[in-house]
Amino acid sequence: STVRTSPTPTSADLADSAFLRACRGEPVPHTPVWFMRQAGRSLPEYRALREGTPMLESCTRPEQVVEITMQPVRRYGVDAAIFYSDIMVPLKAIGVDLDIVPGVGPVVAEPMRSLADLAPLRPIEPGDVPYVTESVRGLTAELGGTPLIGFAGAPFTLASYLVEGGPSKDHAATKALMYGRPEVWHELLGRLARIAAGFLRIQVEAGASAVQLFDSWAGSLAPDDYDRFVRPHSEAVLAEVGTLGVPRIHFGVGTGELLGAMAAAGADVVGVDWRVPLAAGIDRVDGRPVQGNLDPSLVFAPWEIVAEKAADILTAGQKAPGHIFNLGHGVLPKTDPDVLARLVDFVHTESARG
């Protein structure tokens, strides 16, 4: 028989985790911390495991998905896991011809610019992604009291890849469609909203404890265009997920002028990038908990600077009903994992003293 040195975590431990408490705006024993892109290229154990397997194929292998998702949890002791997948996975799963090219990003074979082009964009069903359900189930069993965050790309960010055919700095073709053919635009975003909501629902029904809707590139939009062309569709995604009873985090890059609108779209927690002082971000999200926002490049600075900035962010975060410490965007590939480990310890001890 086995001797247990610690009690098996229960669903009560999970609901009571610092991460979920912060999402609900409840008092916490320490500020919870996780990192966007914590699973991935900055970890040698990730690179070793992925060797020889294309990114999108690795997402369809539950054994790999579970292992890659667990790697940063073990190494860093973060307060939440993020599901190893990609925002393009549900689109690939329903038959859109696309790939993730190393060093480039998502590339779509036939960019979508007309109503006829949208034909492949049908709603997603659990049967389209059996590996997602299997992976999430395996993970929640292994994670015990540590929450798993499910995620999806928001309609605008997904549309930018589908319309441009790949990554873009200015999103010019996307905006040309948005302004020039609004009927095609709204049909496209409406379909993407159903897909994003469906992908989130599949993850939550399999056991994910929270979701993050990534509108990574929404910051390229002026606020009135965001309100008119994008927000109603993000709102539809968040409203559908709202019926599932898990916290909804909403995040984008360069969204200083959009934080209020992104909060009002139906976020429970708003992610803030590093360009906005966290205290200012808190003032813009109408009393909601926030997540963020250390500059991902800052981890290359001397440790004293990292610690000083992290301490400032923790202090600012105390003004919000809940604060989840994170970077202001994803972990950069060259990041030293030891600095992230040290940062997690710092956030935990510093905030517990508070």
Ligand code: CP3
């Ligand atoms: O820890 C995690 O966050 C793992 C899960 C995850 C991945 N992608 C794995 C991945 C998540 C949450 C994403 C989301 C994602 N994917 C977003 C939103 C988040 C953000 O960063 O703003 C976006 C815009 C994408 C699209 C995408 N996929 C890009 C831009 C890239 C990087 C391209 C490159 O090589 O520079 C990918 C590929 C990708 N997704 C990798 C990983 C680990 C790298 C694949 C590799 O090993 O080469």
